[in-house]
Amino acid sequence: MNTGLLLALFAAGMTTGILAGRSAVRIWLGGTLVGAGAAIVAASQTLLTGATWDWQPAFAIGAQPVHLRLDAVGAWFLMLIAVVGGAATVYSRDYWSSENHPASAPAGRCWWSAVLLSMGLVVLCANGLHFLLAWETFAIAAYFLVTLDRKNSETRAAGWLYLAASHGGTLCLFGLFTTLAARTGSWELGDMREHTELAPLFWLVLAGFGVKAGLFGLHIWLPSAHANAPSHVSALMSGVAIKMGIYGIVRFSGWLPVPVSAAWFVAIIGVGSAVLGVVFALGQHDLKRLLAYHSVENVGIILMGVGFGLVGLANGDTAWGRLAFAGGLLHVWNHGLFKSLLFLGAGSVLHATGTREMSRLGGLWRGMPWTAGLFALGAAAISGLPPLNGFVSEFLVYLGLVEAVNAHGGVALPAMATVVLLAMTGALALACFVKVCGVVFLGAPRSEAAQQAHECGPLMRGPMLLLAGLCTLIGLAPVLFWSPVSRASVAWHPAWSGLPAPAGLRALTVAHPVVAVAALMGVALLFRRVQRSGGSRAPTWDCGYAAPAARMQYTAGSFAGIITAWFEWVLRRERHVQAPEKAFPRHAGVVEHTPETVLETVFKPAADRTLRAAALARSFQHGRLQSYLLYLVAGLIVLAIVTVWPVWQ
Amino acid sequence: MSENLNIFVGLAMGLNLVALGSSRLTSVIRAAAVQGVLLGVLPLLMEEFHWMILVVAVLTMLVKGGLIPSLLNRAVKSANIDRDLIPLVGYVPSLLLGATGTLAAVAVAQRLPLLPAHAHTLLVPGALASVFTGLVLLIGRVKAITQVCGYLILENGIYLFGLLLLHSTPLIVEGGILLDLTVAVFIIGIIVDRIRTEFDTLDTHKLNMLRE
Numbered sequence: 001m002n003t004g005l006l007l008a009l010f011a012a013g014m015t016t017g018i019l020a021g022r023s024a025v026r027i028w029l030g031g032t033l034v035g036a037g038a039a040i041v042a043a044s045q046t047l048l049t050g051a052t053w054d055w056q057p058a059f060a061i062g063a064q065p066v067h068l069r070l071d072a073v074g075a076w077f078l079m080l081i082a083v084v085g086g087a088a089t090v091y092s093r094d095y096w097s098s099e100n101h102p103a104s105a106p107a108g109r110c111w112w113s114a115v116l117l118s119m120g121l122v123v124l125c126a127n128g129l130h131f132l133l134a135w136e137t138f139a140i141a142a143y144f145l146v147t148l149d150r151k152n153s154e155t156r157a158a159g160w161l162y163l164a165a166s167h168g169g170t171l172c173l174f175g176l177f178t179t180l181a182a183r184t185g186s187w188e189l190g191d192m193r194e195h196t197e198l199a200p201l202f203w204l205v206l207a208g209f210g211v212k213a214g215l216f217g218l219h220i221w222l223p224s225a226h227a228n229a230p231s232h233v234s235a236l237m238s239g240v241a242i243k244m245g246i247y248g249i250v251r252f253s254g255w256l257p258v259p260v261s262a263a264w265f266v267a268i269i270g271v272g273s274a275v276l277g278v279v280f281a282l283g284q285h286d287l288k289r290l291l292a293y294h295s296v297e298n299v300g301i302i303l304m305g306v307g308f309g310l311v312g313l314a315n316g317d318t319a320w321g322r323l324a325f326a327g328g329l330l331h332v333w334n335h336g337l338f339k340s341l342l343f344l345g346a347g348s349v350l351h352a353t354g355t356r357e358m359s360r361l362g363g364l365w366r367g368m369p370w371t372a373g374l375f376a377l378g379a380a381a382i383s384g385l386p387p388l389n390g391f392v393s394e395f396l397v398y399l400g401l402v403e404a405v406n407a408h409g410g411v412a413l414p415a416m417a418t419v420v421l422l423a424m425t426g427a428l429a430l431a432c433f434v435k436v437c438g439v440v441f442l443g444a445p446r447s448e449a450a451q452q453a454h455e456c457g458p459l460m461r462g463p464m465l466l467l468a469g470l471c472t473l474i475g476l477a478p479v480l481f482w483s484p485v486s487r488a489s490v491a492w493h494p495a496w497s498g499l500p501a502p503a504g505l506r507a508l509t510v511a512h513p514v515v516a517v518a519a520l521m522g523v524a525l526l527f528r529r530v531q532r533s534g535g536s537r538a539p540t541w542d543c544g545y546a547a548p549a550a551r552m553q554y555t556a557g558s559f560a561g562i563i564t565a566w567f568e569w570v571l572r573r574e575r576h577v578q579a580p581e582k583a584f585p586r587h588a589g590v591v592e593h594t595p596e597t598v599l600e601t602v603f604k605p606a607a608d609r610t611l612r613a614a615a616l617a618r619s620f621q622h623g624r625l626q627s628y629l630l631y632l633v634a635g636l637i638v639l640a641i642v643t644v645w646p647v648w649q
Numbered sequence: 650m651s652e653n654l655n656i657f658v659g660l661a662m663g664l665n666l667v668a669l670g671s672s673r674l675t676s677v678i679r680a681a682a683v684q685g686v687l688l689g690v691l692p693l694l695m696e697e698f699h700w701m702i703l704v705v706a707v708l709t710m711l712v713k714g715g716l717i718p719s720l721l722n723r724a725v726k727s728a729n730i731d732r733d734l735i736p737l738v739g740y741v742p743s744l745l746l747g748a749t750g751t752l753a754a755v756a757v758a759q760r761l762p763l764l765p766a767h768a769h770t771l772l773v774p775g776a777l778a779s780v781f782t783g784l785v786l787l788i789g790r791v792k793a794i795t796q797v798c799g800y801l802i803l804e805n806g807i808y809l810f811g812l813l814l815l816h817s818t819p820l821i822v823e824g825g826i827l828l829d830l831t832v833a834v835f836i837i838g839i840i841v842d843r844i845r846t847e848f849d850t851l852d853t854h855k856l857n858m859l860r861e
Contacts, residue, residue, distance in 0.1 A: 625796075626737055626788045626790075626791070629784065629787045629788045630788050633784050633788065644761075647762065
């Protein structure tokens with residue numbers, strides 16, 4: 001089917017969603033899903049054939065001719081938007097319904113369709129001005145979605161922080177696009193590699209899109225926005241919206257000449273984001289905030305791949321660079337899938353218990369087996385465990401890095417260090433998700449709400465099942481996804497035509513199903529043995545203590561305590577200990593809080609200083625007419641001197 | 650010819666100092682008015698006689714010497730304004746400032762690249778000094794009416810400068826400026842009255858709270 005028609009259907013579906021969202025829920029659902037479906041078909045056509053769709057009608061918007069283009073790179077991201085967007089649309093039907101949230105749900109539906117449409121336009125626009133328009137619409141629509149629950153002051157604060165950070169990034173983009181337009185003489189976007197003088201602009205790309213992507217250091221808005229947004233919005237923000245930042249970096253690293261130093265910087269910031277993201281995740285006690293920090297980690301892994309791809313390109317277009325880049329691209333999909341699955345799971349937990357605080361949850365698997373199972377699958381995937389999709393993309397990055405080590409160039413040493421750090425990241429992520437699953441789903445319920453948790457409805461379960469299925473599919477048959485990845489890579493760098501699937505990936509396609517079948521058989525065997533032996537349930541051995549209570553379980557903080565202590569130098573946790581005193585102590589307790597270190601030690605002092613300077617400047621505006629006249633006179637005299645002085649000289 | 654001109658301009662410069670040094674509202678208004686009349690005579694001295702010039706000169710004298718002062722005096726009476734001025738810059742410092750400004754104006758004017766015809770008159774120094782005096786009054790006094798006077802003296806300075814261009818400026822423009830000035834003073838008179846009825850004061854300090 002014609003790609004243009006499909007994309008028109010996408011736009012029409014989303015527009016229907018925007019128009020119908022207020023009152024007609026069914027039409028909204030239908031329109032948005034049809035739009036998402038059309039986008040999926042259009043994107044898969046482009047990814048399967050590699051053909052670029054290019055549309056230049058004869059009309060202009062803002063004095064710039066309209067130019068839309070869908071190539072494999074754009075299609076790669078459009079696919080993610082449509083799949084995750086579609087799944088979360090269905091989920092939100094029950095999760096944020098008009099019955100539960102009469103004030104915000106109607107507007108939320110409109111903004112939801114608007115954000116999907118504008119993200120689609122971001123990947124389609126091939127004109128700088130229109131790109132900026134779509135980008136800004138996307139940022140603002142996302143702001144309204146994040147603050148849907150705006151009666152909560154924390155949500156409002158998170159929304160403001162997001163809006164401010166987002167506009168800081170957009171400011172860089174304005175600089176980028178206007179300089180591009182001034183230097184090349186047109187707003188058209190496309191391959192500009194031969195303009196070598198444009199290379200420094202890539203730093204603007206990194207700053208502008210890096211804010212949206214949530215690179216460590218620029219991620220300040222991300223934890224609070226993801227934690228306070230409704231869960232379907234968190235899923236979209238984390239799974240898709242931050243990928244728009246990645247899209248920008250990937251896109252412009254392909255179009256602009258990239259300085260070698262910037263290529264290394266991307267790789268290093270990737271490694272830093274991955275390690276520090278997971279470390280901060282370990283220190284969190286809020287389920288969604290923890291997941292948000294894992295987004296920082298996974299963005300790091302993506303940029304690691306992209307960065308080493310760029311380094312490989314700078315070092316004479318090496319094979320390992322292609323592998324790392326492909327791994328980074330595939331991780332975009334994978335993270336989008338498992339992270340939205342995890343956020344939807346967290347949403348179900350929140351829906352059932354009303355809290356995101358892990359210390360108030362526990363034992364949920366009894367009440368919500370589906371959510372627990374699907375969340376565990378997502379957790380295994382994000383921890384990079386075989387045979388799931390997280391392992392596949394990390395495996396590609398590993399392959400690239402190991403080949404770089406084997407190539408014995410100047411890259412070998414940094415690549416080796418990166419392998420170690422990536423492995424460490426994976427291990428820490430695993431530890432973190434063992435903590436989450438253990439504290440939230442296993443053990444005994446820590447609160448009344450957790451005790452009475454109930455499973456979510458089919459409309460919420462279905463999207464989670466779909467996402468989990470896709471995670472498993474990519475994990476079990478990774479070689480199927482090689483051709484789209486290689487098409488996207490070729491669209492990114494045309495010289496890479498016809499990449500054969502690496503042998504390692506083909507081996508994985510055999511190994512993963514074997515591992516999966518073996519694991520399933522093992523589980524079935526165990527299950528049968530347990531059933532046959534007729535074992536009975538008993539409480540965990542409690543060291544002979546007579547009255548065990550739910551409060552005696554490991555908390556999230558104590559479980560991760562050893563690991564977080566290693567990283568005390570960056571986490572800077574605040575601990576308030578009230579130690580038990582005497583033989584019969586009355587009150588004792590430990591309160592532990594991990595602050596937003598970067599926000600509180602870097603951005604906040606800087607902002608405070610700016611505000612103080614601004615207040616100083618404000619004292620000039622005091623409302624005394626006479627002084628204003630004095631300013632005028634002083635200004636006039638200075639002007640007179642400036643103009644007359646050269647004449648006298 | 651230029652002797653007479655210099656005498657008139659010199660008198661006007663003296664009136665600047667009177668306006669700066671006087672502590673009473675009415676005398677500031679009177680100084681501005683007399684200065685306006687003096688300056689109104691100047692076109693007659695500078696040019697060959699022409700009936701249009703006569704019309705403008707007479708109109709200037711009538712408006713600046715009669716209409717505007719009477720409007721201001723009426724405002725002072727009807728708004729019941731204290732005749733005392735409240736200076737932000739004291740009278741002696743104002744006078745010193747004015748004197749320094751006048752000297753500086755003379756010094757500066759000598760170094761300006763002027764036409765030979767204007768080089769030996771007091772027109773340019775007088776203009777600069779009047780503008781400066783007007784600004785000092787605007788900055789250094791609190792009451793709205795004094796500020797109007799400062800504005801009038803400033804305008805007199807600009808008018809003096811305009812005389813340099815008497816040949817090239819159509820008289821209708823001069824007439825227009827005069828009309829503007831009258832309307833401005835008229836409106837300020839009304840505003841002063843309204844502000845008084847609204848806030849019971851014309852102290853511009855107290856209007857500061859309207860700034861935002």
